[in-house]
Structure formats: C-alpha cells, structure tokens
Amino acid sequence: MRFSEIFRRATEPVVSIEVYPPRTAKARDSLESVLPHLAALRPRFMTVTYGAMGSTREQSVEIASLVRNEHGMETASHLTCVGATREEIDAVLDAVRDAGIENIVALRGDPPEGEKAFEPAEGGYSHADELVVHLRESGEFGIAVAGYPEKHIEAPDMETDLRHLRRKVEAGADIIITQLFYDNALFFEYERRVRELGVRVPVIPGLLPIQSLGQVEKISAMCGATLPPALRRRLEAAGDDRAAVRDIGVEWTAAQARELLDRGAAGIHFYVLNRAEQIERILQRLRSDGTR
DSSP states (O other): OOHHHHHHHOSSOEEEEEEOOOSSHHHHHHHHHHHHHHHHTOOSEEEEOOOGGGTTHHHHHHHHHHHHHHSOOEEEEEEEOTTOOHHHHHHHHHHHHHTTOOEEEEEOOOOOTTOSSOOOOTTSOSSHHHHHHHHHHHTOOEEEEEEOTTOOTTOSSHHHHHHHHHHHHHHTOOEEEEEEOSOHHHHHHHHHHHHHTTOOSOEEEEEOOOSOHHHHHHHHHHHTOOOOHHHHHHHHHHTTOHHHHHHHHHHHHHHHHHHHHHTTOSEEEEEOTTOOHHHHHHHHHHHHTTOO
16 A cells, blocks of 8 residues: 555554565574564554665565565555666565565665765756656556655755755655654744645654664764754663663654644654564553543
C-alpha cells in the first residue's frame, strides 16, 4: 500500500519506524533478532536507509524485502542521488519493484565524508525534487521526502529551505517526514510555515530516543538539531549512568509524541537505530494512556 493510501485510510495516528542495514555479519544477526520485536509493535510501515555513497544499497533493498515479505509490514526503501546515475537509480527501482515494495523515501543525500559540497554523479541528479520527478514518472511508488524543522544544515535560511520543500511536494511527494528534533515548538512553527506555503500533504514528526549524551550531541551536530537546555541538564546530571540516560530518553520522547499527537500530528516516525527496548517502552506509554 502506498503512502497516500496509508494516510488516507488511517483511523488512528500512523506509527512508523526506521532501521538501517547492517555492515557486518554480526550486525546482520543482531538486526534480524530485533526485527520480530519491532514487528510485534505493529508499526504501520518501516523505512530502511542506506549508507554514504550508497554503500549498503543492495542490503537496504534486501532488508526492506525481508521486512515486507517475512514480517508482513509495509516497507519503504530509501533512495538518494549520491553517487548514482539515472541508470543506477532505475536498477535500484527494479530491485525494489521485484521485492514488492511500493514506497520510496527520496533524498538528495549527504556529501561523502570529507567533502563540503554535494556533487552529483555524472548523469545523476543534484536535488531531491529531481529524484521525485523521476520516481513520479514511473507512476509506481508512494514517495516520502525529508523536512527540516531547524532547516537543512546547508540552507542559508529557513525561507530557502521551505522553498526547496515546496518544490519536492510539487514534484509529486505524498508525505513529508521530518528530521529529528527535541523541542516540539520548533515542529509546530515549522508546520505552520509549511501550511502557509500551501503544502497540504501530511507532515510526520521524526523522533530519535536518546541513548547517550555523546550520541545525541554527535547526531545533532551532523544535522543541525539543538538540545533544549532542560534536556541537556538532565542528561548531564545522569552522567555515565546509561540506564538513567535511556530512561530520560524514553520519558522525553514519549512526552514529545503525546503532545504532537494531541495537537493533530498524523503520525510519528521513530528513528530506533536498530534497537527495540526504548521504542517498546515509548509505545507502551502512549498506548496505555490512550494516545494511540
């Protein structure tokens, strides 16, 4: 089922989960052991990303196929412009189609490590809206694109970033999934400005449960997200107590999700980093209080 139909048919908020493909046999075993636990949480769909320069592209499609065909979940495969010609993109789409996957998360992708500016492959695309056009011309896939509540790290200002977003939607995107954030006020202001542009597709908040202060500082620095001072103080007070930090992560993310849903979000997309324990606790909290 494509994204547009998933959200059109939804009678309750759409919960979804993102995983990434493993790079080693050990990581593959770990992910395969986690997938049944994630499937048991009944997310409406799962997205599967891949590494820099498409380094795990084949595994991404393989994992997405596993999720779709062995665990019975709707799946979306990530696809980026990085290091890919139009012909290579079409080859990935053939594999996705053969696996029965109906949805794509279309991204420009990050420049390779050590390079400041994005350079398209010869015969490839420079921007996500071009990739969306390519996908829409196939007429076969639901399409999600990325939104940035604190703007894309490369954008000179929010106005420019929002214009890029509108082009992606006008090119044919069905939904917007946001980058992680920890302050809901940023999302609500972002959504307001998106709607002012005339964009009407669902805007789905993306949330990452915190596992350690170092982890969230690294990820936030990479994508330009900020930590609210109150959250930082709590994490610093927990120090090296990993269990306490994970507890804070569960509490904070569950509270974010509850407020977002209470104020009308069509769903929540959770970045779980191939782990089940925190998302199990978060969804248990949400479901026990009737939010979902």
